[in-house]
Amino acid sequence: MSEIRLERIHKIFKxxxxxxxVSLTIKQGEFMVLLGPSGCGKTTxxxxxxxxxxxxAGSVIIGDRDVTEMPPRNRKIAMVFxxxxxxxxxxVYENIAFGLxxxxxxxxxxxTRVRSSAELLHIENxxxxxxxxxSGGQRxxxxxxxxxxMESEVLLMDEPLSNLDALLRLEMRAELKRLLSEIGSTxxxxxxxxxxxxxxxxxxxxxRAGKILxxxxxxxxxxxxxxxxxxxxxxxxxxxxxxxTVDRRADGLVAAVSGAGSVAVDPAAHERLQPYVGKSVxxxxxxxxxxxxxxxxxxxxxxxxxxxxxxxxxxxxxxxQLGPEQIKVSTRPDMAVRSGEDVALxxxxxxxxxxxxxxxxxxxx
Amino acid sequence: MxxxxxxxxxxxxxxxxxxxxxxxxxxxLFFFFATPMFSSFVLAFxxxxxxxxxxxxxxxxxxxxxxxxxxxxxxxxxxxxxxxxALALAMALVVNKRLKGTSLxxxxxALPLAISELAAGIVWVSIFTQKGWLNSILETLGILERGVIxxxxxxxxxxIGIIVVAEMWRATSIMMIILVAxxxxxxxxxxxxxxxxxxxxxxxxxxVILPMLRPSLQVALILRIILAIQVFxxxxxxxxxxxTVMSQQTLEWANDIDDDHVAAAxxxxxxxxxxxxxxxxxxxxxxxxxxxx
Amino acid sequence: xxAPAVPATTEATGDPPPARRRLTPRKLLNTILWxxxxxxxxxxxxxxxxxxxxxxxxxADATYDYPKSVIPVGIATDNMEKFVTASGVxxxxxxxxxxxxxxxxxxxxxxxxxxxxxxRYVFRGRDGYRxxxxxxxxxxxxxxxxxxxxxxxxxxxYDTVWGVALMHTALALPFAVLITSSVxxxxxxxxxxxxxxxxxxxxxxxxxxxxxxxxPGLTAAAIFTWVLSWNDVFAAAVLTLxxxxxxxxxxxxxxxxxLPWQFAAAFVMLVPSLIVIFVIRRYLLGLWGRVVK
Numbered sequence: 021m022s023e024i025r026l027e028r029i030h031k032i033f034k035x036x037x038x039x040x041x042v043s044l045t046i047k048q049g050e051f052m053v054l055l056g057p058s059g060c061g062k063t064t065x066x067x068x069x070x071x072x073x074x075x076x077a078g079s080v081i082i083g084d085r086d087v088t089e090m091p092p093r094n095r096k097i098a099m100v101f102x103x104x105x106x107x108x109x110x111x112v113y114e115n116i117a118f119g120l121x122x123x124x125x126x127x128x129x130x131x132t133r134v135r136s137s138a139e140l141l142h143i144e145n146x147x148x149x150x151x152x153x154x155s156g157g158q159r160x161x162x163x164x165x166x167x168x169x170m171e172s173e174v175l176l177m178d179e180p181l182s183n184l185d186a187l188l189r190l191e192m193r194a195e196l197k198r199l200l201s202e203i204g205s206t207x208x209x210x211x212x213x214x215x216x217x218x219x220x221x222x223x224x225x226x227x228r229a230g231k232i233l234x235x236x237x238x239x240x241x242x243x244x245x246x247x248x249x250x251x252x253x254x255x256x257x258x259x260x261x262x263x264x265t266v267d268r269r270a271d272g273l274v275a276a277v278s279g280a281g282s283v284a285v286d287p288a289a290h291e292r293l294q295p296y297v298g299k300s301v302x303x304x305x306x307x308x309x310x311x312x313x314x315x316x317x318x319x320x321x322x323x324x325x326x327x328x329x330x331x332x333x334x335x336x337x338x339x340x341q342l343g344p345e346q347i348k349v350s351t352r353p354d355m356a357v358r359s360g361e362d363v364a365l366x367x368x369x370x371x372x373x374x375x376x377x378x379x380x381x382x383x384x385x
Numbered sequence: 386m387x388x389x390x391x392x393x394x395x396x397x398x399x400x401x402x403x404x405x406x407x408x409x410x411x412x413x414l415f416f417f418f419a420t421p422m423f424s425s426f427v428l429a430f431x432x433x434x435x436x437x438x439x440x441x442x443x444x445x446x447x448x449x450x451x452x453x454x455x456x457x458x459x460x461x462x463x464x465x466x467x468x469x470x471a472l473a474l475a476m477a478l479v480v481n482k483r484l485k486g487t488s489l490x491x492x493x494x495a496l497p498l499a500i501s502e503l504a505a506g507i508v509w510v511s512i513f514t515q516k517g518w519l520n521s522i523l524e525t526l527g528i529l530e531r532g533v534i535x536x537x538x539x540x541x542x543x544x545i546g547i548i549v550v551a552e553m554w555r556a557t558s559i560m561m562i563i564l565v566a567x568x569x570x571x572x573x574x575x576x577x578x579x580x581x582x583x584x585x586x587x588x589x590x591x592x593v594i595l596p597m598l599r600p601s602l603q604v605a606l607i608l609r610i611i612l613a614i615q616v617f618x619x620x621x622x623x624x625x626x627x628x629t630v631m632s633q634q635t636l637e638w639a640n641d642i643d644d645d646h647v648a649a650a651x652x653x654x655x656x657x658x659x660x661x662x663x664x665x666x667x668x669x670x671x672x673x674x675x676x677x678x
Numbered sequence: 679x680x681a682p683a684v685p686a687t688t689e690a691t692g693d694p695p696p697a698r699r700r701l702t703p704r705k706l707l708n709t710i711l712w713x714x715x716x717x718x719x720x721x722x723x724x725x726x727x728x729x730x731x732x733x734x735x736x737x738a739d740a741t742y743d744y745p746k747s748v749i750p751v752g753i754a755t756d757n758m759e760k761f762v763t764a765s766g767v768x769x770x771x772x773x774x775x776x777x778x779x780x781x782x783x784x785x786x787x788x789x790x791x792x793x794x795x796x797x798r799y800v801f802r803g804r805d806g807y808r809x810x811x812x813x814x815x816x817x818x819x820x821x822x823x824x825x826x827x828x829x830x831x832x833x834x835x836y837d838t839v840w841g842v843a844l845m846h847t848a849l850a851l852p853f854a855v856l857i858t859s860s861v862x863x864x865x866x867x868x869x870x871x872x873x874x875x876x877x878x879x880x881x882x883x884x885x886x887x888x889x890x891x892x893x894p895g896l897t898a899a900a901i902f903t904w905v906l907s908w909n910d911v912f913a914a915a916v917l918t919l920x921x922x923x924x925x926x927x928x929x930x931x932x933x934x935x936x937l938p939w940q941f942a943a944a945f946v947m948l949v950p951s952l953i954v955i956f957v958i959r960r961y962l963l964g965l966w967g968r969v970v971k
Contacts, residue, residue, distance in 0.1 A: 072871050092874040105872035109890050122877030170876070406795035407807060409788045410855060417822070417848035418814050424825040472719075479716045492959045493720045496727065499951035501909030503925050503932075507944035508726045511733045514937060518729050521745035554726060608816065615818050618911050618929065622940075625933060632820050632912065639916055645828050652821040659818055 022083035022173040022206055023048045024069060029078035031064050038064040039075070040230035051200060051207045053221035055214060057253070061230040062210045063178055069208060070176055071095050082174055093122070098167035099176040102183065104159045106151045112138075112162055113147040119170045137169040140199060157188045164196070168203060175205045181216060193219060214254045218242065226250050244373060248380040251304050251373070257337065260310075260347040263377065264303045266296045275303055280322045280343040286369035292384040293374060301383070302375040307337065307348040309371035312355060313364040321364035324349075329359050340365070428649035441646035445638075445654070448647075450629055455654075458631045460545060461620075462613045462662075465552050469609065470602075472553055473560035478590070480561075481568045491565075498558045506622025509551035510536075513623065538627035545628075551619045556612065560605040567601025568594070599672045606670070610662040614655055631655055727948070733938075734758065734945035741938050761942035770927035771946070773839050774908055777923055780843035781850055781907040782900045788847070789854025790896065794884075796855070797862035798870075815852045822848070823916040830917060837919045845917060846907040853906070854899055861895030862888065898958040905951050 024046040031039040039061045046052045054062035067073040069080055071092035079088045087095045098119070107115050116137055120130045138144040141161040151159055160180060167175060180196075181189045197220050200207055211217055217224050218238045226234045226241065234246040245251035251259035264275040267282065273290055276282035285293060293301065313321055324340040324347075331353060338349040338357060342365070349365065351357055374383045432440045445451060476494045480487060497505065512518045513535040520532025535547050571594065579593045595602070617632040631651060639648035729748075736743075737754035761767060795801075796808065826845060830836035835844075865888050873883035914926040922930065928943045935943075 070875055072874070091879065092871075093877045093879060097875055099872065099875040101868045101872055103866065103868050105866065105868040107869060107872075107887055109887075118873070119876030122882075166876070176875075400799065400801070403795040403799035403801045403804075406791040410792040410811075410851060411807075413788055413848065413851060414810070414814060417826070417844065418817065421822045421825040421829070422817075424828065425821050428825055428828065475715065476719055479712065479719060482712055484712060484716055488959065490716050490720060492956065493723050495959070496723055496952065496955065499905055499909075499948075499955040501911060501925055501947055501951070503911045503928060504730075504909075504944040504947040507940045508730045508948075510937070511730050511941055511944075512726060516742070516744045516746070518733075518746055518748075522748070524745050554723065611816050611818060615820055615912070618925075621929070622932060635820050635824065636912070636915060639824055639827060640919075645824060648824045652818070652824050655818050656821045659816070663816070 024174060024206060024208065025079075025081040026065070026069070027079045027081070029065065029068055029080070030076045031061075031068060031073060032076050037230045039068065042078075042230070042232055044225060044232060044235070046206055046208060049204050049206055051197075051209065051220060051222045053217040053224045054208065054210045054227055055217040055221075055224050055253075056212065056227035058212060059229075060227040062212075062227050065227070066176055066178055066208060066210045069174070070097055070099050095174075096172050097174045097176055098170040098172040100163045100167050100178065100180045102179040104163040104180075104183075106159050106162050106166075108151050110150075111147070112143065112149055112151065112154070115151070115162055116147075116166045116169050119166065133169045133171070134165075137165040140168060140202075141165040157184055157192075160184060160192070164199075168199070173206060175200070175203075175207045177207065177209045179211055180209075182211070182213070196220070215256070218254070226253065243371065244382065244385065245304070246382055246385050248302065248304070248375055251382075255306060257307050257348045259304050259306050261375070262303045262305075262342060262345050262347060263300055265300050266293055266298065268297050273297065275301075277322055277343040277345075280324060283320050283322060283367055284369070286372065288370070289372075289374060289384075296374075296376075296383075300377050302377050302380070303367075304373040304375055304382075305367050305371060307350040308335075309368040310347075310349045311366040311368070312338070312349060312351045312357060313366055314355075321366050324363055324365050326357055326359055326361045326363055329357055425649045425652055428646050429653045431646055433644065433646060441644075442650045444644075445647050445650040448634075450634055454629045454631050454634045457545070457620075457628050458614060458616065459658075461548060461552070461616055461630070462610060464545065465549050465556075465613055466606070466610060468549065469553050469557045469560060470606070472557045473564055473605065474590070476557065476561040477564035477568055478594075480565050494561055495558050497555050498562075500555060502555060502618040503622065505551060505555035506619040509547065509554065509619070510622050513547045536623060536625070536627070538625070541628065544624045548616070548620055548623055551623060552613070552616065555619060556609065559612075560609050563601050563605040563608070564598065567598045571597045599670055603666060603670050603672060606666045607663050610666065611659045614658055614662070727952075730941060730944050730948065733941040736938070736941075738938075757938040757942040758946070760936075761939050761946065764931070764939065766922070766927055767924075770922050770924045773842075773921060774924040777839050777843040777846060778904045778907040780840065781846040782903050784843065784847040785850040785854040785903045786858070786896065786900055789851050790858045790899075792855045793858025793860075794862050796859040798867060811852045811855050814848075819849065819910075819912050823913045826913075827916050836917065837921050839921065839923075842914050842917050842923055843907070845913045846910060849910070849913070850903040850906050854903060857899040857902065858892075858896060861892050861899070864895070865891050901954050901958050905954055908951060909947075 024044075026042060026044045026046075029039050029042045030037070042061075042065060044052075054065060056062050064073055068075050069082075071080075071087065071090060075088070079086055081087065082095060082097070107118065110118070113134055116134045117130050120133060125133075134147070135144060138147055141164055143158060143161045143165060146154055146158060146162075151162065154162070160183070164180065167177075181192055184192060193216060209216075209220065221238055223236060224234075224238055224241055225232045228249060234241055234250050241250065242254055245254060245259065248261055251261070262277060264277050266285070267274050267276055271284075272287065273285040273293055274282040275285055322342060324342040326338050326340050327346065328339040330337040330339075333353070335350045336353050336355070336357060338351060340347055340349055340363070357363065375381060376383055429441060430437060430439065432438050480491050480494065484490070500508075510517070515532055515534055515536070517535075519535065520529070523529040524532060533543075535543060537543060575593055575597065576589055579589045584592065615632050616630050617636075620628070620630045621633060631654070635648050635651040635655070638644050638651060732746075732748070732750050734757055735750065735753045735755070736757065737752045738756035740751045741757070743751070792811075796804065823845065827836065830841045835841040869887050869891075870880070870883040873887045874880065878886060909925070910923075911925040911929060914923040915929050918926050924947065928935075928940075928947070932940065
């Protein structure tokens with residue numbers, strides 16, 4: 021299993037920079053997720069690793085070999101395509117065996133590998149069928165089995181779950197994660213679904229407009245996004261962002277929301293926010309890090325009015341009017357909050373982030 | 386080093402593969418379309434001794450058969466096209482209705498595509514000849530006492546009539562297939578909506594289907610008109626020497642009279658008429674982008 | 679759309695009859711009318727073919743019976759024999775076959791790579807090329823044949839099978855390019871890319887994956903090309919003299935030949951094409967629909 025090093029990759033399509041000076045190192049055996057909205061360049065980057073796109077500048081290094089000039093077949097990779105790309109004119113067995121036949125391996129070796137891959141993906145009973153005779157979900161398994169059978173250093177996956185229905189997607193997510201950790205290959209996985217990214221990746225690279233905005237472990241990105249875009253992209257519901265003014269009080273700094281009161285700023289953030297005293301910043305906090313207090317609380321709360329209550333079973337999702345803005349708050353179902361109620365909101369201090377209102381980047385990152 | 390510098394000095398290679406794959410076809414088309422086009426032009430403006438002049442064209446125009454051939458051809462085109470369009474549309478609508486056995490209907494309606502114009506001409510000779518099928522059936526059913534001489538050289542318009550019928554039989558399939566493809570790209574919902582709002586079949590055809598079929602109609606008409614101007618074997622088979630058409634004249638001058646220059650002049654005339662017809666169709670049936678699906 | 683089948687009479691179980699769409703008289707009439715139209719149109723196309731079949735196989739002694747009987751009096755090969763034994767007919771037949779085969783090999787050999795390039799690559803000049811190819815389809819054969827005849831005479835391939843085949847290839851090439859292009863477009867590029875990641879060079883990926891999947895469509899294109907060559911009359915007439923293809927040979931005798939001879943000739947021209955179109959009927963609509971634009 022190999023490390024993948026991408027150095028200053030550039031790819032330009034007509035006038036657009038699909039991949040704009042991207043450098044990334046994927047560690048040996050790591051499961052790296054490239055996450056972002058459509059058009060952000062994640063698929064182009066993946067295809068550049070595969071050799072299916074010629075890059076305009078930069079290098080791709082797999083293991084200790086510079087493969088930048090090599091065609092796909094020499095790069096020792098295996099890939100799962102979004103549309104599966106299962107060959108319709110070959111049986112399932114032949115599909116899985118295809119790459120191994122290209123390598124001219126011994127027949128018995130091929131047979132062993134095909135059958136064990138098929139077993140891993142639970143399709144060993146389909147080997148004699150043809151792709152047109154199996155379901156979409158099974159075709160996806162064939163595509164994965166075909167890649168797994170290659171036992172290659174690098175495994176590339178381009179949105180392999182996006183064509184499955186919701187229930188199947190959930191099942192396959194867990195299955196894939198288990199399977200891939202068993203195999204242990206270096207995996208690069210492209211998706212636009214942040215749930216997939218969070219649940220499967222060792223690290224996530226969030227991309228936008230051809231650049232990597234943030235690289236890190238899922239929880240880090242979730243709790244400390246580097247800017248407003250990342251904070252809003254990850255997590256469901258997206259992170260709340262509220263404009264606040266930083267004021268100095270006797271005992272420290274506070275963040276004031278117009279018409280809703282003010283809350284104390286976590287002392288750990290005081291130093292960062294010094295330059296912003298008297299000015300406006302953006303406060304970011306997730307719905308689940310806001311507590312609803314009915315009793316008026318200890319005073320360090322903001323006043324809001326509940327507009328909509330969505331009972332989701334495991335929690336209630338509230339839409340609240342906080343000053344001039346609307347935010348999402350999640351509460352335990354047994355609080356039985358009702359629409360129209362006035363509530364006090366307490367914000368968890370160490371889960372609050374602060375963004376510069378102009379650059380929309382998190383202060384101090 | 387900025388990104389721009391990297392790219393400029395980088396490796397933007399152009400893939401030559403597609404051009405290599407295309408090359409043979411371009412070479413071939415050059416020799417077999419471009420070159421003949423050009424030499425046809427040259428031929429028409431020369432005389433047999435090689436001098437540049439308008440004599441060959443003059444010979445063509447001055448020939449007694451000129452007016453007859455041109456008017457006959459144009460008459461045929463003007464009569465056949467509207468009838469064929471209606472027939473093709475009817476067939477296309479039937480096919481699009483997806484009745485039971487659609488593949489059978491489509492196969493039968495498309496049969497004439499496989500039939501050469503010469504065979505088609507002879508087929509209708511067997512029908513229209515004096516002791517042919519039409520007269521046989523008419524007499525057997527008692528509709529006529531004696532058969533009509535359909536192929537009479539005396540009656541110009543009867544000859545035109547039977548050629549029109551034969552051409553309709555032979556050449557409508559091409560239009561039909563283009564229209565079927567066009568119809569299938571019109572979502573059923575548009576036509577259903579019209580039906581819900583009370584349109585009769587005729588109204589649906591006129592106000593919804595035909596306008597949305599415009600691009601297909603354009604193609605079908607242009608192709609068919611150009612082919613109709615070249616009407617050849619059907620006319621010879623059915624009318625013999627009773628009348629003459631332009632392509633027949635072309636052949637006569639080329640092979641019988643052995644004057645390639647006048648033949649080229651005839652060919653050129655047909656090309657010019659085809660171009661006018663194309664422009665005419667594009668002008669009368671413009672396809673506005675914003676009206677597209 | 680036909681109404682669903684009316685269920686059998688309900689048993690006396692006390693359950694209410696299942697709901698069904700009401701088959702109004704109006705809907706029934708509508709459906710009947712559509713079927714009627716379909717049948718009439720089909721008869722218009724099919725009956726003449728049946729009639730020429732009868733004409734061609736009428737026994738010699740029944741040839742001049744009048745009125746003709748629609749039901750064959752007998753089936754004989756008398757007319758066919760007269761046709762086939764006429765001078766030069768068998769040779770002309772083989773020349774047509776050979777010309778057809780040459781045309782298919784050349785047209786596909788040159789056109790399929792171009793079709794592949796159009797389908798798989800995005801390159802500068804792509805739209806221009808497509809336009810050029812499309813416009814050659816609209817060219818009158820007439821205007822190409824005359825100067826080609828002159829050219830052929832100069833380089834010595836006038837009046838040869840190869841000469842005719844080359845002309846046919848030029849006529850068929852646009853179809854070959856556009857049809858093969860649409861065939862390759864229907865094969866997802868991802869299949870070739872997957873093969874490449876599994877160890878294939880681009881060429882190998884094409885041979886192992888795309889070609890097998892394209893074979894049915896390519897076969898249909900080949901057959902279509904063959905029919906085009908088999909049916910051509912005008913170009914063959916201009917480009918041959920003593921070594922005609924079948925249609926050209928028939929054309930020269932047309933004015934003097936007896937009717938039975940003509941009918942047999944038409945029949946021999948028809949049958950191969952009809953069989954062939956039957957074989958590729960499924961591809962017809964797909965081919966034309968995509969070829970058109």
